Amino acid sequence: xxxxxxxxxxxLNSAERSTTMDKINDACENWGFFQVLNHGIPxxxxxxxxxxxxxxxxxxxxxxxxxxxxxKALEGLQAEVTDMDWESTFYIRxxxxxNVAEIPDLTDEYRNVMKEFAVKLENLAEELLxxxxxxxGLEKGYLKKAFNGSKGPTFGTKVSNYPPCPTPDKxxxxxxxxxxxxxxLLFQDPIVGGLQILKNGEWVDVPPMRHSFVINLGDxxxxxxxxxxxxxxxxxxxxxxxxxxxxxxxxxPGSDAIIYPAPALVENEAEEKKEWxxxxxxxxxxxxxxxxxxxxxxxRFEAMKATATA
Numbered sequence: 001x002x003x004x005x006x007x008x009x010x011x012l013n014s015a016e017r018s019t020t021m022d023k024i025n026d027a028c029e030n031w032g033f034f035q036v037l038n039h040g041i042p043x044x045x046x047x048x049x050x051x052x053x054x055x056x057x058x059x060x061x062x063x064x065x066x067x068x069x070x071x072k073a074l075e076g077l078q079a080e081v082t083d084m085d086w087e088s089t090f091y092i093r094x095x096x097x098x099n100v101a102e103i104p105d106l107t108d109e110y111r112n113v114m115k116e117f118a119v120k121l122e123n124l125a126e127e128l129l130x131x132x133x134x135x136x137g138l139e140k141g142y143l144k145k146a147f148n149g150s151k152g153p154t155f156g157t158k159v160s161n162y163p164p165c166p167t168p169d170k171x172x173x174x175x176x177x178x179x180x181x182x183x184x185l186l187f188q189d190p191i192v193g194g195l196q197i198l199k200n201g202e203w204v205d206v207p208p209m210r211h212s213f214v215i216n217l218g219d220x221x222x223x224x225x226x227x228x229x230x231x232x233x234x235x236x237x238x239x240x241x242x243x244x245x246x247x248x249x250x251x252x253p254g255s256d257a258i259i260y261p262a263p264a265l266v267e268n269e270a271e272e273k274k275e276w277x278x279x280x281x282x283x284x285x286x287x288x289x290x291x292x293x294x295x296x297x298x299x300r301f302e303a304m305k306a307t308a309t310a
């Protein structure tokens with residue numbers, strides 16, 4: 001099996017630009033995931049994000065997890081748990097309006113660092129979207145514009161911890177799914193693994209790598225690229241040792257953005273592929289996704305197509 005793609009973004013500014021762009025394109029077409037190094041976000045800043053996130057979990061989240069999730073999941077456990085995940089999470093909204101000031105229990109330092117983190121991640125997301133445009137033959141800024149809606153994109157961060165689990169064979173950290181939105185940038189634990197993606201029917205480990213970001217594509221990029229780039233099923237496995245930190249930032253279309261395949265990518269397609277992906281309002285897709293997250297994506301696309309036809 002091919003090794004998980006790791007891309008050094010520094011090489012975009014060198015004689016290896018063309019090769020690096022090819023690697024990004026191959027990752028988007030054949031993996032739906034890749035890992036980036038030398039992305040321009042300072043390592044010491046990322047160390048601070050990691051430290052404050054782990055401190056916050058220990059102080060404010062760990063006991064709550066034991067009371068609300070662990071006791072419920074392990075109570076009378078016989079078979080595999082299929083209706084919940086072994087994770088402790090909170091969510092910060094950045095765009096169109098930030099709610100970081102309203103999140104309880106955050107120290108002032110952590111609050112300010114997460115504000116700065118959001119700005120850096122938003123810039124990285126938009127840089128990557130323009131690289132995708134270049135590879136797809138779309139004009140620069142096309143994907144950002146497609147995401148905009150009337151108020152710009154939506155952008156938020158899910159901060160998760162996956163504590164040690166005594167029964168890793170019985171419960172997933174996070175059940176298998178594709179992501180509904182646009183582009184996802186994951187800053188994950190540098191030591192404790194657990195993230196896996198489905199490739200050619202086999203689960204492949206995404207290796208922990210310090211100071212890197214794991215990038216994955218959501219359903220909306222699959223639609224806009226007319227299936228050339230694909231969202232891919234992934235999951236988090238629980239571990240008996242170590243607590244895994246996961247900070248996933250979702251750069252998504254605005255709620256009223258209208259999503260459809262880029263016309264330039266449809267023109268040359270064979271007839272049977274031209275009409276495969278539907279046209280829809282992103283908010284409508286998210287309402288459907290809420291009840292179908294842990295199911296295959298294809299029925300979601302079919303349901304949106306049926307709605308559009310009706």
